[in-house]
Amino acid sequence: MTFRTAVVSTALCLAVLAGGCGHIPMPSPDRPRGGRLMDDLRVLSADDMEGRLAGSRGSIRARAYILNRFKQEGLRPLPGGWLQTFEFSTRRAPDDVVRGTNIIGWVEGRRHPDQFIVVSAHYDHVGLRDGQIYNGADDNASGVAALFEIARRLRGHAPDHSVIFVAFDAEEAGLKGAEAFVKKPPAPLDQIVFNLNLDMVSRLDKGEIYAVGTYQYPELRSPLEQVAQGAKVTLRFGRDTPQDAERNHWVELSDQEPFYRAGVPFLFFSVDDHADYHEPTDDAERIPVSLFEAAVDLIARSFHAVDTMDLATLKTQSHR
Numbered sequence: 206m207t208f209r210t211a212v213v214s215t216a217l218c219l220a221v222l223a224g225g226c227g228h229i230p231m232p233s234p235d236r237p238r239g240g241r242l243m244d245d246l247r248v249l250s251a252d253d254m255e256g257r258l259a260g261s262r263g264s265i266r267a268r269a270y271i272l273n274r275f276k277q278e279g280l281r282p283l284p285g286g287w288l289q290t291f292e293f294s295t296r297r298a299p300d301d302v303v304r305g306t307n308i309i310g311w312v313e314g315r316r317h318p319d320q321f322i323v324v325s326a327h328y329d330h331v332g333l334r335d336g337q338i339y340n341g342a343d344d345n346a347s348g349v350a351a352l353f354e355i356a357r358r359l360r361g362h363a364p365d366h367s368v369i370f371v372a373f374d375a376e377e378a379g380l381k382g383a384e385a386f387v388k389k390p391p392a393p394l395d396q397i398v399f400n401l402n403l404d405m406v407s408r409l410d411k412g413e414i415y416a417v418g419t420y421q422y423p424e425l426r427s428p429l430e431q432v433a434q435g436a437k438v439t440l441r442f443g444r445d446t447p448q449d450a451e452r453n454h455w456v457e458l459s460d461q462e463p464f465y466r467a468g469v470p471f472l473f474f475s476v477d478d479h480a481d482y483h484e485p486t487d488d489a490e491r492i493p494v495s496l497f498e499a500a501v502d503l504i505a506r507s508f509h510a511v512d513t514m515d516l517a518t519l520k521t522q523s524h525r
C-alpha cells in the first residue's frame with residue numbers, strides 16, 4: 206500500500222465513522238433531463254467525486270459506484286477479480302508513487318467465447334486545482350456512463366465474442382491504467398482481438414462524433430457507415446491519418462494506444478476539443494442531452510457491428 210493510499214483510506218474511515226460519507230451515492234429520483242445515461246454521468250461528475258484524480262478519495266468513491274453499476278448490469282469478475290491495481294509515478298512528481306486501480310468485468314461470448322473484445326473508458330480525471338473541482342463530465346464520466354449502457358444492452362442478448370468491460374484509471378497521468386492492463390491482461394493478449402475505447406463522447410456541440418482507427422483498419426469503415434445511416438448525429442472519420450498532425454492525430458491520445466502498439470485492432474470514439482476541455486467548467490449542465498444519448502446509441506450499435514465481424518482474421522492482417 207502506498208503512502209498516499211494509506212492516508213486516503215484513513216481519511217475515508219474517519220469520515221465514515223463520523224457518518225460523513227459511508228454510502229455509495231445514488232442518482233436522485235427526480236430527473237430534470239435525460240435518462241439513465243445522464244443519471245450515471247451526473248453521479249460521476251458531481252462535486253463529491255472531487256475530480257476523480259487517481260489515488261484520491263474521490264477516485265475511491267467513483268470506483269465504488271462503477272463496481273456497483275457493473276454488477277447491476279450483469280457483468281461478472283474474471284479469475285483475477287474485479288480490480289486490477291498498479292503503481293505509477295509521473296514526470297511532474299517522479300518520487301511520488303501512486304496506486305491506480307482499473308475496474309474490470311466481463312460477459313461470455315456465444316460464438317467465440319475464447320476471443321475477447323475490450324470495451325474501455327477511463328474514469329479518472331485531474332482532480333482539484335487551486336481549490337477548484339475539475340468535474341470531468343465529458344472527460345470522461347460520459348464514456349463510463351456509455352460502458353454501462355453497452356453492458357445493459359447485452360443482458361439477455363449474449364454477444365458473439367466475449368467482452369471485457371474496463372474502466373481505466375490514471376489515463377490523465379499518461380495512459381497508465383491501459384498500459385498496466387496490456388502489460389498484465391486478465392485474458393491472454395493473443396486472445397484479445399479488439400479494443401473499443403470511449404473518451405469524451407457527450408459534448409456533441411456540433412452534432413458530430415469521430416470514429417478513429419479506420420485509416421489503420423479500413424475494414425471497419427463500411428460497417429460503421431451502415432450503422433451511421435439514419436443516426437441522429439453525424440459520424441465523422443479521420444484524426445488518424447499521416448496528414449493529421451500532432452494534436453489532430455488522436456491515435457496516441459487515449460487508452461487505445463497501448464492496444465494499438467501491441468497489435469490489437471481498435472476503434473476510438475471521441476468529440477472534438479471544446480472550450481471546457483480540461484477546465485473546471487466541464488460540467489453535466491453543458492451537455493446536449495439528446496445528442497449525447499444519440500451518440501451512445503450509435504456507439505452501442507457500432508459495438509454490435511464490430512462484434513459480428515471476423516475479428517481474429519482482422520487482427521492477423523497487416524495494418525497501417
Ligand SMILES: [Zn+2]
Nearest residue numbers: 344345404405
Ligand atoms: Zn479523457
